[in-house]
Amino acid sequence: MSSPSIHHSSSPLLASKTPVWRSKLIVALIAVGFASLGVRAAYIQVVNNAFYQKQGEVRFARTLQLPASRGQILDRNDLILASSVVTPSVWAVPDTVEASDDTLKALARLLEIPFTDLKKKLADTDSSFVWLKRQIDQSVAERVTALGIKGIYLRKEYKRKYPEGDAAATVVGSTDTEGKGIEGIELAGEKVLAGVSGRRKVIHDRLGRKVEDVGEPIEPLAGKDLQLSIDSKVQFFAFQKIRDAVIENKAKSGSVVVIDAVTGEVLAAVSYPIHKSNAEGAGTSARRNLAFSDTFEPGSAMKPFAIALALETGRVKPQTVIQTAPGSLVLAGSTIKDAHPHGALTVQEIIQKSSNVGTVKIAMQMPAREMWQVFSSVGFGQKPKLQFPGLATGKLRPYKSWRPIEQATMSYGYGLSASLFQMTRAYTVFATDGRLLPATLSKTEAPAQGERVFSPETALEIRKMLQMAAGPAGTGPKAQTDGFSVGGKSGTAHKQVGKSYADNKYRSWFVGLAPISRPRIVVGVMLDEPSAGRYFGGEVAAPVFSATVAQSLRTMGVHPDLEVKPTITSVAVPESF
């Protein structure tokens, strides 16, 4: 019996008997092959799908970081004080850079970096990424691209620009190269200004083009704009005047603060000298705003507070006569002197002439606790509630530790310290009806309320005295301003060097209000160590006050309250036919 076979040809020559089991085996093997493929496909597509999906994405998907733009800082009139613009930065993959030395020298010249430094950066072949120069101008970037150096690339970054430059630098502050606030409002408003970066996952094709989004992209959240109370024009004029005064008087530094006497808004806060906002490597101290951060003994600019307290408590009247002769007073073994002997003075004249002896005689009638309460309630020894970094608290010791001589010296501004900002804000009690205005660096329209410190009558009396002090017979006649009535108090304090006061080093102040009939602004000016011969506050600080007041009120559109002799002339022009 022969086994079953298949005949493949009818030709007997070609006829060969193939066993059936062989064909069945082949069919079975093919079936097993297909089944394996099916199982493998199911394993890839169903069981281990996530792994292969991930592997595919690694090869074709890319996650892009979407940087968020930082909010702008605007002045009260919507003018830009700080804004982020996109600028190119140059980077390299060192081991892929191919260029001759001449080309690299040209690149170094364009980037304004030493050729040796460039070579050193490109010699670091272990690194796959190195910055050559960050945040360059667009025109420079185009010229870098034109060099066509292999391995050198451009990347876009945000760079902070400050159109106002030096004038607003000490208020606006600055950011580091990563765009994070490090000074001023840039630091104080970091949470508001900084945006939240987004993320986007995309599929690239072979040519590197984005062809598909993977999942929902997370859009970047741009930072919010910050609108300040600062008026860039007032800020600029104040900066210009204090800069000129510092240079003219050979002072170490100077500061000006302008506060709106209705809303409590800070319209300007400048200090000079400073370093440029964009300058890299400038020290923190070089950029800080001295008006906020540095405290000094205010000298005679403190006197109105002691006098106001005496008026408020009924201990004296404006016309009460105080004997200041012979121009000196011995208290607890220490001698208190006036710059010139004045004889008998009314309380008004004590402020007008800035008599230390008269002020001390009035101050010593009052308990230390009451004086401390008034000084505290106008903000001395208290950290200002202002959104700004580095605010100084100043020094005001508890009244229980005051010795009589300290109570006496504090009444005319020695033995306590305050920043120019604190001093200027404290004067808002005289600019209003006796209320201390809460100062703010944010734009606000509503008039500030503030806490009452003195009665309206006392505030009015002090305003009259301040006007006298800035008048022809006062200590600050140079504060007078064409068209506007002004009032203010000068201060000239010896600087403390070590444990004693230096004979020839002074700080000169002038703090005042304008127009005195209905104050709109409070202006404080301070010069540190004027060394060009003149040093009295009424001599060196009052002119800065005057110029700042004139420009500020003009900018604010305030109508003059004094008679001004018009110099506008009209010339009759023959009519033409």
Added chain:
Amino acid sequence: MKLVNTLLFVAVMLTALLVVHTQYAARRDFVAIDDAKVALRQIEQDNTRLEVEKRAQATPLRVETLAKERLRMRSTTPAITQYVPAGLVTGVAP
């Protein structure tokens, strides 16, 4: 039966080609939209940059310098200012 199978095969092939074409068209549109978004961002960035540059050209320092040096102007003072009551300003032609 053979005809039905042929029709189904043709239908499957056509659908497959349509899927490929649709995916291609979608990617082409995606690239176009993405390019447009990049262009929009670029325009916005240029706008911001130009605004900052314009602002830098109009700072009080530059305005004052140009006004004084080129136009020979001087700062106003109350003595050379004609103050017009607010009520009289209405109705004045621009």
